[in-house]
Amino acid sequence: MRILTYILVATAIITADATSASPQEDKATPGVILYKQLKLQSALPLLEREALSGNIDSQYYLAEALRKRNRYMTPEAQHWYETAAVNGSIYAMIQLGRKNEDLCRAMDNCPTSAKSPVGWLTHAKELLLAKANNGDPESLYLMYEITLDRAWLENSANAGYALAQYWMAVSERQGEGFFLIPGKRDASVKKWLLLSSEGGYPKAIMDYLQILFEEGDMENIRHWLAIAAETGDQAAISNYGAYIAHTPNKVGYPLDLIKGYALFTLLGELDDSGGIGRYVERKSEEIREKMTPAQIEESKILAEQWKATHPPLSFFPDKLGN
Known part of the structure; x- marks a missing residue:
């Protein structure tokens, strides 16, 4: 960038005046703070302690930290993704659903799971669909992450979800969407970035x-x-x-x-x-x-x-x- x-x-x-919905904020536990500061080694013991205490965000980020440290889905990382998923983390379900894209697939050593990747994504959609159909901005965005159907992304952005607005700008900047009049694409990118900034x-x-x-x-x-x-x-x-x-x-x-x-x-x-x-x-x-x-x-x-x-x-x- x-x-x-x-x-x-x-x-x-x-922090601007929030005129649009912002991405959901995680509880700022010490482990999550260190994770977001890219201090993975320092974050791991704190995240594990928080995860064991039942903090769902920490369970998810512990899984993320373990996967990133090893560069593939290890059994330990999958354990914490599944723990977070069982506790209701849609983000964990999505990551479990993407396991077929993980390096472990190329290495032929992906850990076995309680559900298949498709099963996790199907379960996530079942949990999200009612809220998404009722216009919940974050649910609309997560439906996009699951399906990669840009209509969900656009609906989330129009509902005011700042993260979706950002990715609308990125996608249009990369050539998605149809703009007949010269300059309209750049204007639309700027519009989405401003809306997301205001969020x-x-x-x-x-x-x-x-x-x-x-x-x-x-x-x-x-x-x-x-x-x-x-x-x-x-x-x-x-x-x-x-x-x-x-x-x-x-x-x-x-x-x-x-x-x-x-x-x-x-x-x-x-x-x-x-x-x-x-x-x-x-x-x-x-x-x-x-x-x-x-x-x-x-x-x-x-x-x-x-x-x-x-x-x-x-x-x-x-x-x-x-």
């Missing part, structure tokens, strides 16, 4: 910012980048912190070394997650060289205040990850 002037090229993976989805905001940058709309760049930083998105915070500290001064924010350095202090807590360590260290030093000792101390206090009043830093990995 290109982010403004490629300040964070190596790390770009991917608070960080990846949409960052993509929308790229469009604004290409258009030279600095006023809206300043507006939306500040909003993106409020979500906890690490790429947004990195860009916002650098720009308000004028390292570099690209979008016209008033100089604020104290806040800029505070945000990079927080980013330093991610260590080298996502490969950002060297960049954060270099940028922090660049800002620190402009500051007095008193400003640095004030910045440390502000960093703790931000941490206490804002969502945790996150890379926002897709919940239904590959």
Whole structure:
């Protein structure tokens, strides 16, 4: 993902007033927070403890972490997917339904399961269908994930689900949909990204910012980048912190070394997650060289205040990850 002037090229993976439905928020357990910060090894013992206590989100993310660590569906990962699925996690059912696409299939060592992949997907559809037919935005989106029928995606987006709106923009940008008049496709992509941004989805905001940058709309760049930083998105915070500290001064924010350095202090807590360590260290030093000792101390206090009043830093990995 290109982010403004490629300040964070190596790390770009991917709160406004909520005028559309946002993707369902998971309970911010310590294990889930670490998982979303790409700290899998640190997350695993906490996720296991939370999973054993019955937390369904932790059961699901534990399965995700185990599968990603090993790069295929292991028996342990499948156990936790099935545990979460039995407890009602549609996301776990979908991942179990995709097992035929997993590397374990090529390796011919997929674990046996209580249901076939088709069985899990069928069960998920049975649970979702009534809510989807009643217009529930998330259920409509999950029906799309199960069926890959774009009509479900469009219905979810029209119902205001920010994640579906984001993927509508992505799909249209990649050539899906029919647009007869030149420029209508780009306009539609921008529309969906704006709607998803208004719903608070960080990846949409960052993509929308790229469009604004290409258009030279600095006023809206300043507006939306500040909003993106409020979500906890690490790429947004990195860009916002650098720009308000004028390292570099690209979008016209008033100089604020104290806040800029505070945000990079927080980013330093991610260590080298996502490969950002060297960049954060270099940028922090660049800002620190402009500051007095008193400003640095004030910045440390502000960093703790931000941490206490804002969502945790996150890379926002897709919940239904590959």
